[in-house]
Amino acid sequence: MADLDGEWIQQRAELLEEGNRLKALYDSIGYTAEGKAAIYRVIELRKQYAKLLPEIPVSRCPFSGSAVSWPLDNIDLDGWFWEWDKPSRRRVSKVQPTWLAMGGAMRLAEPVTSTPFDCMPGPGAPYVVPRLLNLAETRAVIAEVPVGRHTGWAITYFTTHRPDGLALEDLWGSKTYDLYDSQGNWRAWSDYPQSHLDYSFDLRPWLESGKLLWIAPNDDSATLREGTADCPYLDLEGDHRLQLAFEGNVTHW
Template identity: 50%
Template sequence: MSEPLDAESLAVRAELLDLGNRWKQRAAQLDELDDDDDSDDLDPSLSEAHERRNQLTRRYRQWLPEIPLTRDPHSGDALHWPLDPVDLDGWFWNYEAPVRRLPARFPRLWLTLTGAMRIAQPVTYTPFLCKPGPGAPYVVPRILEAPDVRAVISEVRVGRHTGWAIAYFGPRPGVRLENEWGTQEYYVYDDDGEWKGWSQNTPWPADWDFDLEPWLSSGRLLWIAPGDSTLTLRQGPASCPYLGIEGPHELAYIVEGTLEYH
């Protein structure tokens, strides 16, 4: 749903990741040496490695382009999300230590963002654990069954991979939410949209429903057509491109070019 990044932006990303990964590896090596050495000789080098890595991390966070992602069915507000659309080797997709930037403003009834992804072959090499979701779009009934809660599904291209973002909007449902797409936690907001902290949920495929038709028919699930940068909300199962998508219903685990589903 976004314009392709230009060559300069892609080059900046590539340089940030390359240098950042090198400095992270260097810091890890120095950490090991530091554990075996009681002297302070390594401290300046170790501090430099961590600082260089941190600088590159901050630059990457600011680099993230804002992608037209979804729209709040209650208010009509559009939501653009800072996201790495190039590939899964970007630190945005690091499950254990994601490098992300929150949108400047959330709709007042924002709840959470989940997602799924069809992984293209060959599997992207990631030097970290990546969990981009199951292989087909789904909803979380315990959230979507709550009064006045609505979900919106949209397509997100991440390089060669096809992602599906499922955003939830509505009053606080009184049940635990789902972790933010690709991470191990979710942010908690009050009814005025003010950030209050974060919480965690253990992802469990048995909690998910991949049969989208009843949710579309009920009006609880809405959709945005693939490639629609206007984020026009559509209702009902007729012509919905997200019905019947086949793929693993387990969670994808990607690390160092290997892909497994659990």
């Protein structure tokens, strides 16, 4: 694994520069001999990028107490991890048996880095999905996850009673989610159309009920905290609509 604050940043920059340049070349000349060589090289570069993604702390299970990390790009949104339609990610083949889903939100800092692809990092404020959090024996945890200059929030759901056939939430920044069995082994993928109408941005009742827990920003111990007292995620300003960033421009709906 590349070092987060040195080797990873350098290798990431080199991979993105070459990969984006070759993808643009392919788009301009098509499936010629030169174009074919270019796109095959892009595929290899994207695989290498996914392999190098650092494991970033995102949560802690309320049931087992175990910390949770996820391979993601926390440098900026121009990384292929954040390409909404076909992200380059390292599949997590096994999770904790209680892990259910992970969505996310992000407060974007201007100017937003130009990306040659659609990037959808969620709405501009943290939220929960009631259809998941209302399930019996289910809890959610909010944690701040900075992505470069942007303030991200991972919202992770855990359960001891895994639902059968219920639509979950697309994994943060993508259009699909992974399905795991009761032992935490990867089995398949699915998707669910995202809509801000499915979200609850009023976190207070969820915190008061104990269904929602939180981790303080910059807490290296990732200690789980309960209740509304001193919770930094209450009543945050931010657009509740979904955000789409493309070539430095952001639209909402």
